[in-house]
Amino acid sequence: METMLSVENLGKSFKDKQVLSNISFDVRRGEIMAILGPNGAGKSTTIRNIMGIMYPDEGAIRFREMNGKEIPRHKIGYLPEERGLYKNVSVMDILLYLAELKDYPLDKAKQRALAYLKKFDLEGKDKVSMEELSKGMGQKVQFIASVIHEPELLILDEPFSGLDPVSQELFKEEIRQLAEDGTAILLSSHQMNLVEEMADRLFMIHQGQKVIYGTMDDVKTQYANFKCTIRGKNDLRVLEDIPQVERVEQNEEKFVLYLSKDVHPNEWLKVIPEQVNIQELTLDRITLHEIFIDIATNKNLLQKEGEVHA
Amino acid sequence: MRNTKKVAKWEIKRNMKNKTYLIGLFLTPVLMVGFYALFSWIGGGDETETEQVDVFINDQLEIFPAIEETVEQSGFDWNLEETDLAEADMEGALEDNEDTAYLFIDERALEDGVVPVYTSEDIDQFFTNQVQLLETPIQTMQMAQLGLSEEELAFIFRGVSFEETSSAAIGGNGGDSGTAESGLFTGESAERAIPGIFAAFIYLSIVFTGMAIFQSASLEKKDKIAEIILSSVTPGELMQGKVIGYFVLGLIQTVISVAIILPILIWQVDFPFMDYALVPELALLLLISVLGYLLFAAVFVGVGATMTDVTTAGNFQGMVMMLPFLPFIFIGPVFSDPNGLMAQIGTYIPFTSPGVLIMRLSLLDEWPWVEIIIALAILIVSVWLFMKLAGKIFKVGILLYGKNATPGEIWKWIRA
Numbered sequence: 001m002e003t004m005l006s007v008e009n010l011g012k013s014f015k016d017k018q019v020l021s022n023i024s025f026d027v028r029r030g031e032i033m034a035i036l037g038p039n040g041a042g043k044s045t046t047i048r049n050i051m052g053i054m055y056p057d058e059g060a061i062r063f064r065e066m067n068g069k070e071i072p073r074h075k076i077g078y079l080p081e082e083r084g085l086y087k088n089v090s091v092m093d094i095l096l097y098l099a100e101l102k103d104y105p106l107d108k109a110k111q112r113a114l115a116y117l118k119k120f121d122l123e124g125k126d127k128v129s130m131e132e133l134s135k136g137m138g139q140k141v142q143f144i145a146s147v148i149h150e151p152e153l154l155i156l157d158e159p160f161s162g163l164d165p166v167s168q169e170l171f172k173e174e175i176r177q178l179a180e181d182g183t184a185i186l187l188s189s190h191q192m193n194l195v196e197e198m199a200d201r202l203f204m205i206h207q208g209q210k211v212i213y214g215t216m217d218d219v220k221t222q223y224a225n226f227k228c229t230i231r232g233k234n235d236l237r238v239l240e241d242i243p244q245v246e247r248v249e250q251n252e253e254k255f256v257l258y259l260s261k262d263v264h265p266n267e268w269l270k271v272i273p274e275q276v277n278i279q280e281l282t283l284d285r286i287t288l289h290e291i292f293i294d295i296a297t298n299k300n301l302l303q304k305e306g307e308v309h310a
Numbered sequence: 311m312r313n314t315k316k317v318a319k320w321e322i323k324r325n326m327k328n329k330t331y332l333i334g335l336f337l338t339p340v341l342m343v344g345f346y347a348l349f350s351w352i353g354g355g356d357e358t359e360t361e362q363v364d365v366f367i368n369d370q371l372e373i374f375p376a377i378e379e380t381v382e383q384s385g386f387d388w389n390l391e392e393t394d395l396a397e398a399d400m401e402g403a404l405e406d407n408e409d410t411a412y413l414f415i416d417e418r419a420l421e422d423g424v425v426p427v428y429t430s431e432d433i434d435q436f437f438t439n440q441v442q443l444l445e446t447p448i449q450t451m452q453m454a455q456l457g458l459s460e461e462e463l464a465f466i467f468r469g470v471s472f473e474e475t476s477s478a479a480i481g482g483n484g485g486d487s488g489t490a491e492s493g494l495f496t497g498e499s500a501e502r503a504i505p506g507i508f509a510a511f512i513y514l515s516i517v518f519t520g521m522a523i524f525q526s527a528s529l530e531k532k533d534k535i536a537e538i539i540l541s542s543v544t545p546g547e548l549m550q551g552k553v554i555g556y557f558v559l560g561l562i563q564t565v566i567s568v569a570i571i572l573p574i575l576i577w578q579v580d581f582p583f584m585d586y587a588l589v590p591e592l593a594l595l596l597l598i599s600v601l602g603y604l605l606f607a608a609v610f611v612g613v614g615a616t617m618t619d620v621t622t623a624g625n626f627q628g629m630v631m632m633l634p635f636l637p638f639i640f641i642g643p644v645f646s647d648p649n650g651l652m653a654q655i656g657t658y659i660p661f662t663s664p665g666v667l668i669m670r671l672s673l674l675d676e677w678p679w680v681e682i683i684i685a686l687a688i689l690i691v692s693v694w695l696f697m698k699l700a701g702k703i704f705k706v707g708i709l710l711y712g713k714n715a716t717p718g719e720i721w722k723w724i725r726a
Binding site: 048051076079080084086088097100145146 | 535
């Protein structure tokens with residue numbers, strides 16, 4: 001797959017604080033690449049550096065179509081995290097203006113705008129003033145604005161924030177479709193379930209540094225170990241002594257046992273000692289969501305693995 | 311540059327589709343005409359308008375033709391007629407009349423120098439002064455009675471005139487201050503004043519329209535569209551687009567104002583404005599206006615980008631907004647002495663320079679070219695400098711959501 005954008009050793013500081021260091025990844029044609037991380041991890045800063053809204057202190061950002069130093073703005077669609085549109089203008093006016101700024105032919109832009117409005121259930125709203133639209137409708141128009149010029153690279157910063165489930169599905173479907181049609185998509189989010197469903201590859205960032213980078217399948221097999229949740233009156237030490245248990249988390253009578261990577265579930269279940277009181281037991285894999293929360297709360301669940309694969 | 315044009319076009323279009331702007335566009339000149347009408351209505355009575363006075367003269371000395379001639383020359387709005395009513399009949403004759411006067415010119419005028427004048431209760435306020443003019447023909451007759459020759463009479467009536475020469479005139483500096491002030495609308499000085507007034511009008515129009523840049527600069531921030539726009543254009547292009555867009559909007563305002571006001575002015579005041587306005591001097595005045603606009607536009611767009619919203623403007627931002635009004639404090643000093651110290655100081659301060667220069671050049675017959683060139687140089691450098699500073703502030707400010715920048719922060723951005 002053709003690499004549309006590559007970020008190499010990106011570093012950025014605000015005053016004395018290092019907000020990004022050594023960030024490297026690339027985005028390829030036809031794939032959905034996700035940047036994940038808790039609030040303040042540096043997702044938006046990374047994206048702003050890519051878009052040339054900020055300038056990196058270190059590292060390089062390369063676009064496939066880059067001639068010289070110029071960012072190929074006309075080939076990129078961008079939906080920023082802090083987003084809105086001019087309020088006292090009509091939907092069509094603003095869409096055509098943004099298309100014009102991208103040097104996209106206006107008659108084509110108009111057709112696409114009408115088609116998208118129809119698709120997003122906004123048919124007949126093209127002459128309505130932006131301020132009369134609901135927040136959800138506004139977000140749909142913003143999304144249309146970012147794709148109206150058929151970008152080759154689409155950068156979406158938290159595209160799902162503030163959307164109802166129906167609109168979320170709509171966006172997900174559209175983003176998938178765009179990727180299938182060959183658009184390279186870079187999307188940032190903290191909604192792990194959505195990312196898990198959509199992304200081909202992911203880059204997890206925390207405190208400005210890489211935590212995980214790889215394809216979704218690799219990440220799952222590498223990081224998503226088994227965990228066993230037991231409810232019942234138990235002694236923490238007994239549980240900790242069970243083989244292949246790396247760590248135990250206790251919440252009153254609920255214990256979560258994190259198992260090592262090479263555990264075989266059937267065999268492991270057999271080694272649970274007799275004296276363990278089991279009211280309920282579940283055995284499943286750690287989800288991306290949990291990995292994410294662990295990282296965000298600095299619990300070092302992944303530290304071992306992280307170091308190994310860093 | 312192409313992006314700048316697109317942004318400018320958008321700003322124009324956005325405003326032209328905005329009802330508030332459109333109402334303002336037409337309301338401004340209509341208000342101006344309204345105020346003009348109001349003032350001329352209120353001030354109508356005590357200005358130059360005089361009412362016709364019927365003047366009846368009981369002439370015992372056969373002086374009527376001489377008086378008729380004097381009145382005709384003076385251009386008074388008098389309706390002269392001879393009468394043979396006696397002084398005793400005055401009460402009845404004047405009772406029901408307005409603007410009527412009876413003069414009794416008889417032996418008393420020659421012997422005692424007294425002419426009884428009976429006027430109606432209601433009479434033009436200038437009449438008392440005007441009637442003094444009749445002194446001359448009566449005096450002539452008095453002199454003739456004394457037996458003086460024509461030459462002697464001519465000599466006496468030549469009187470004594472005081473020729474005034476100011477020190478400025480001796481120094482060869484022209485000394486035009488007196489004449490300029492006395493005759494804004496007479497002869498040659500009108501040639502200066504009209505283009506000046508025209509330029510001042512255009513200048514104020516575009517600068518005041520340009521004040522909307524203040525709001526426009528923070529609009530992207532307010533509507534959170536800054537990053538979307540900046541993904542297509544650079545901050546510099548966006549800023550220049552706004553400056554140019556509002557310049558064109560100012561011109562549109564000017565054109566519409568002129569289209570509404572000028573016909574009314576020409577109809578009301580019988581004066582060939584256009585012949586005087588469209589002279590080569592106007593070009594320089596317009597250049598000064600454009601530079602003035604660019605200077606204020608730079609300041610507005612820079613400072614505007616430091617706030618989230620005009621309604622949250624702090625003291626600092628509010629003060630900046632008052633800058634275009636600064637030349638108004640120079641109106642008094644400049645009009646009383648267009649070459650004075652205050653006028654010169656005002657010429658060299660970039661923010662007052664355009665306003666003061668337009669005022670001075672309208673008043674002066676001979677333009678102080680050295681001062682004009684220095685002032686233009688200062689203006690051009692200031693425009694360049696402020697545009698650069700505004701660019702730096704704009705670049706950072708436009709992405710600063712949710713808070714107003716303090717002067718300290720702005721200073722940091724400038725140094726960055």
